[in-house]
Amino acid sequence: MSGSTPRLRSAAGRAAMDGSPVRGPLRYGDDPLLWASWLYYEEGLTQGEIAETMKVSRPTVNAYLAEARAQGIVNISIDGERLRSLSIAKQLQERFALAECVVIPGAGGERSLYDRLGVASAQALAWLIHSGDRIGITWGRTMLAMANAVRISGLKDLRVVQATGGTTAHIPYTPEACATRLADAIGARCIPISAPAIVSSPEIRALLRAEEVVAEQLGELAAINRIIFSVSSLRPSSTIHTSGFFDSTLQVREGYRTAIGSLAGRFIDAHGVPVPGPLEERTIGISLDELRKVPTRIAVAGGTEKIPALLAALRGDYVTVLITDSTTGEGLLRADGVEPTSGMGARRHPDAPPAVETRSRIKKFLNDPRDAVTESLEGALAAYPGFITPIDGNVRTIAASRPRVPGKVGLVIGGGAGHEPCFLGYVGRGLADACVVGNVFASPPPDRVLACTHAAQTGAGVLYIYGNYTGDVMNFDMAAEMAKAEGIGVRTILTTDDIASSPAEDHTSRRGTAGNFFVFKVAGAACDRMLDLDGCERITRKANAATFSMGLALEPCSLPETRRPSFRIGEDDMEVGVGIHGEPGASRERLVPADRAADRVCDRLIDEMGLKEGGRVALLVNSLGGTPMMELFILNRRIHQRLSARGVTVERSWVGHYCTSLDMVGASITMMALDDELLDLLDAPCEGFALRVGG
Amino acid sequence: MEQLDTPFLIRLFRAVALQLEEHREQLCALDGEIGDGDHGTSMANGFAAVARLGQRPETRALAPAAFLRQAASVFLGDVGATVGPLYASALLQAAKLYDTRPDLPVEELALLLQALTDGIAARGKADPGDKTMLDAWLPALSAAQQARGEGALAADQARAAAIAAEEGAQATITMIASRGRAARLNERSLGKLDPGAVSASLILSCFAELLASPAPGPGEA
Numbered sequence: 069m070s071g072s073t074p075r076l077r078s079a080a081g082r083a084a085m086d087g088s089p090v091r092g093p094l095r096y097g098d099d100p101l102l103w104a105s106w107l108y109y110e111e112g113l114t115q116g117e118i119a120e121t122m123k124v125s126r127p128t129v130n131a132y133l134a135e136a137r138a139q140g141i142v143n144i145s146i147d148g149e150r151l152r153s154l155s156i157a158k159q160l161q162e163r164f165a166l167a168e169c170v171v172i173p174g175a176g177g178e179r180s181l182y183d184r185l186g187v188a189s190a191q192a193l194a195w196l197i198h199s200g201d202r203i204g205i206t207w208g209r210t211m212l213a214m215a216n217a218v219r220i221s222g223l224k225d226l227r228v229v230q231a232t233g234g235t236t237a238h239i240p241y242t243p244e245a246c247a248t249r250l251a252d253a254i255g256a257r258c259i260p261i262s263a264p265a266i267v268s269s270p271e272i273r274a275l276l277r278a279e280e281v282v283a284e285q286l287g288e289l290a291a292i293n294r295i296i297f298s299v300s301s302l303r304p305s306s307t308i309h310t311s312g313f314f315d316s317t318l319q320v321r322e323g324y325r326t327a328i329g330s331l332a333g334r335f336i337d338a339h340g341v342p343v344p345g346p347l348e349e350r351t352i353g354i355s356l357d358e359l360r361k362v363p364t365r366i367a368v369a370g371g372t373e374k375i376p377a378l379l380a381a382l383r384g385d386y387v388t389v390l391i392t393d394s395t396t397g398e399g400l401l402r403a404d405g406v407e408p409t410s411g412m413g414a415r416r417h418p419d420a421p422p423a424v425e426t427r428s429r430i431k432k433f434l435n436d437p438r439d440a441v442t443e444s445l446e447g448a449l450a451a452y453p454g455f456i457t458p459i460d461g462n463v464r465t466i467a468a469s470r471p472r473v474p475g476k477v478g479l480v481i482g483g484g485a486g487h488e489p490c491f492l493g494y495v496g497r498g499l500a501d502a503c504v505v506g507n508v509f510a511s512p513p514p515d516r517v518l519a520c521t522h523a524a525q526t527g528a529g530v531l532y533i534y535g536n537y538t539g540d541v542m543n544f545d546m547a548a549e550m551a552k553a554e555g556i557g558v559r560t561i562l563t564t565d566d567i568a569s570s571p572a573e574d575h576t577s578r579r580g581t582a583g584n585f586f587v588f589k590v591a592g593a594a595c596d597r598m599l600d601l602d603g604c605e606r607i608t609r610k611a612n613a614a615t616f617s618m619g620l621a622l623e624p625c626s627l628p629e630t631r632r633p634s635f636r637i638g639e640d641d642m643e644v645g646v647g648i649h650g651e652p653g654a655s656r657e658r659l660v661p662a663d664r665a666a667d668r669v670c671d672r673l674i675d676e677m678g679l680k681e682g683g684r685v686a687l688l689v690n691s692l693g694g695t696p697m698m699e700l701f702i703l704n705r706r707i708h709q710r711l712s713a714r715g716v717t718v719e720r721s722w723v724g725h726y727c728t729s730l731d732m733v734g735a736s737i738t739m740m741a742l743d744d745e746l747l748d749l750l751d752a753p754c755e756g757f758a759l760r761v762g763g
Numbered sequence: 764m765e766q767l768d769t770p771f772l773i774r775l776f777r778a779v780a781l782q783l784e785e786h787r788e789q790l791c792a793l794d795g796e797i798g799d800g801d802h803g804t805s806m807a808n809g810f811a812a813v814a815r816l817g818q819r820p821e822t823r824a825l826a827p828a829a830f831l832r833q834a835a836s837v838f839l840g841d842v843g844a845t846v847g848p849l850y851a852s853a854l855l856q857a858a859k860l861y862d863t864r865p866d867l868p869v870e871e872l873a874l875l876l877q878a879l880t881d882g883i884a885a886r887g888k889a890d891p892g893d894k895t896m897l898d899a900w901l902p903a904l905s906a907a908q909q910a911r912g913e914g915a916l917a918a919d920q921a922r923a924a925a926i927a928a929e930e931g932a933q934a935t936i937t938m939i940a941s942r943g944r945a946a947r948l949n950e951r952s953l954g955k956l957d958p959g960a961v962s963a964s965l966i967l968s969c970f971a972e973l974l975a976s977p978a979p980g981p982g983e984a
Binding site: 303325326327328373375376379399403404506507509511512513514516538539542543545 | 801886891
């Protein structure tokens with residue numbers, strides 16, 4: 069697993085200049101150490117051959133090489149990621165009494181985790197299976213990837229038995245496909261199960277199992293001595309769902325309330341105890357009791373969403389050999405209450421204090437911190453009476469100062485405080501009609517949303533737009549229910565621009581961040597043009613779907629009530645993929661120069677948006693609160709360079725504090741892909757105190 | 764037969780408020796690790812508001828359904844955030860139960876727990892294993908229903924529910940959050956208790972405590 073990688077570092081002239089005892093002939097320059105090292109490590113010559121080439125004695129070469137190590141010209145290092153995998157494997161093996169454990173690096177290369185685990189398990193099979201084995205295999209993406217990667221020949225009398233009946237053919241990784249591929253790849257006989265995995269009733273199952281062919285096949289299944297399986301979570305995208313095991317999620321909830329994962333089409337709870345459920349008597353395939361009696365039980369699974377299920381399988385003793393990746397392995401250990409240790413202490417303990425000295429209490433202009441939100445709103449209202457005014461004297465509910473336009477769709481925005489000038493800066497003509505404010509980073513309650521709804525509505529219905537957060541969704545939904553009960557038509561659009569918060573295939577669960585800026589602007593213009601509720605909703609959804617953001621943080625923020633940093637970060641670190649609530653990002657990376665940081669975000673946004681030559685975007689470079697304009701402009705400069713190099717036109721560009729996270733030092737970059745309609749609405753006049761366009 | 768009536772609910776909410784106040788800091792700290800750190804504050808403040816409502820003399824005369832509707836409104840208006848709608852929905856669902864069953868004997872505890880759990884589940888749309896308060900409420904409900912099915916007394920139903928809730932809360936350590944703000948942390952949420960499940964188990968422990976001791980005489984509550 070662990071390879072040695074010698075690295076040469078040029079130190080030309082050093083040996084000579086510091087009067088080092090070893091000197092070589094001049095034809096090697098002043099640095100015989102470097103040459104000897106090069107010939108030894110890079111060219112692969114023996115010390116004897118090097119002695120001959122360099123016309124020195126063999127002991128001299130030996131001394132050169134030793135000195136090169138001592139001077140740091142040659143560094144021998146073992147790939148830390150591999151070493152870490154090794155140490156995690158050891159810990160997992162001990163913790164869960166496994167016969168063997170293989171852990172591949174958690175991140176690496178372009179291939180999917182399924183494929184990488186497939187290759188790793190295919191290699192592991194070479195020492196796990198032997199002539200005469202009867203091998204059961206389940207199904208799924210990992211199993212198929214493994215079967216496709218296996219290259220084993222020379223074994224005799226192997227049988228591969230399908231461990232369950234068949235599933236829907238809508239997936240490529242059916243039990244039949246997995247068993248057949250594996251059998252072909254290792255030269256085994258394949259024994260299928262000629263029945264579906266799930267049948268419509270226990271009676272049909274009994275009939276089918278009594279059929280001679282099926283009975284014989286199940287007999288083969290009962291005789292297997294090894295089984296290879298994966299573990300499925302019960303998440304909507306999991307194999308157990310895509311394989312058509314459940315007709316509806318209702319069935320899972322009702323019959324499998326305590327189930328946490330599934331293996332071989334059966335269900336287990338968090339302790340690994342079988343959860344029979346309504347499908348149990350309708351399932352054809354190996355039972356969990358039978359599975360546990362198979363001497364070698366090889367589980368291949370990775371991905372953090374599988375950790376609870378995999379942990380349950382380990383606890384239930386369904387696994388003797390585990391093949392996983394280091395991220396999942398670490399997660400398993402942590403979930404079981406063990407802090408994973410790293411190979412060489414290279415990785416800092418997550419709770420270890422950072423090397424850099426930080427003040428524990430952040431200075432702020434505050435009175436009683438509990439009054440911070442209210443006092444801040446009072447100050448904003450005092451500054452911009454022409455734009456915003458409190459509804460019924462409540463500063464937490466703010467309406468546009470100008471009178472409502474009859475027949476116009478009302479636009480209500482809002483969320484927690486701490487994002488100023490979001491949301492109240494976007495209240496005004498051509499923008500929102502009202503905005504509702506909660507506590508710092510906490511959703512406002514529904515009664516306030518309802519008050520804003522009343523203020524915004526003039527009979528044409530009301531549009532709610534806010535960021536996609538659990539608390540906001542619940543409070544605004546409750547308000548929408550109340551509004552509907554009063555006969556007010558309400559449509560809700562959640563902003564979901566933050567690409568770091570969920571992968572593209574799950575884009576609807578992304579959170580809303582600075583992309584709010586573009587969505588509010590476009591929606592406000594649509595409402596201002598007196599489009600009906602359907603029209604406003606359509607355009608707003610389109611704007612949201614076209615808007616993509618990603619944030620970087622250099623320092624955490626601090627809440628008024630705690631005045632402590634929301635997380636710790638080292639002086640050479642940055643958080644990548646941060647949101648707007650002071651939380652850590654998707655990953656922590658080394659701090660890089662501004663252009664590289666901008667590139668990091670640009671690359672992701674370009675990929676995500678599929679930006680091509682001829683594309684048109686609107687750009688927002690936004691401070692998260694603590695980063696000054698000067699630095700925002702530096703980022704903006706680089707982003708323009710990148711887009712220009714790609715042939716993408718930046719039609720409109722904004723730089724500044726538009727959607728912040730209190731005093732977090734960092735920036736977010738938002739792009740909205742434009743067509744004529746969106747650009748036209750972006751250019752429509754508007755007047756909020758944080759955004760003015762046109763006359 | 765002893766009833767799950769308004770005086771019972773008033774005593775319950777007072778006990779819950781005290782219990783949550785005692786654990787305010789702990790819940791905030793748990794939330795700080797995976798969320799935004801306000802859970803203890805929101806829960807303690809919310810139930811304190813409900814407890815204050817219960818102390819008003821006019822409240823005692825209310826039918827349980829009316830009291831629970833007021834409690835839901837008070838809780839929500841005070842809290843907002845994420846737990847506001849969840850517990851307000853629980854209380855409203857319980858109110859609906861009392862609409863059809865104005866008199867609820869203590870032995871029917873499971874029905875009340877069912878209503879509370881349903882309210883939370885319908886509003887939060889979380890699944891079991893999502894590392895939320897439901898991971899305490901659902902096992903508690905199952906345990907109470909099972910005990911009820913076996914003919915257990917109310918005290919034993921409540922104890923079974925409290926134990927199951929405590930176990931359920933502990934089990935959230937092995938789960939990855941997939942709802943709420945903690946969901947963005949992905950595997951960083953492993954090894955941490957879910958604060959919502961912990962506070963739920965505190966609430967269920969109050970049920971167990973109250974039902975274990977005989978009801979106080981009139982005027983004592």
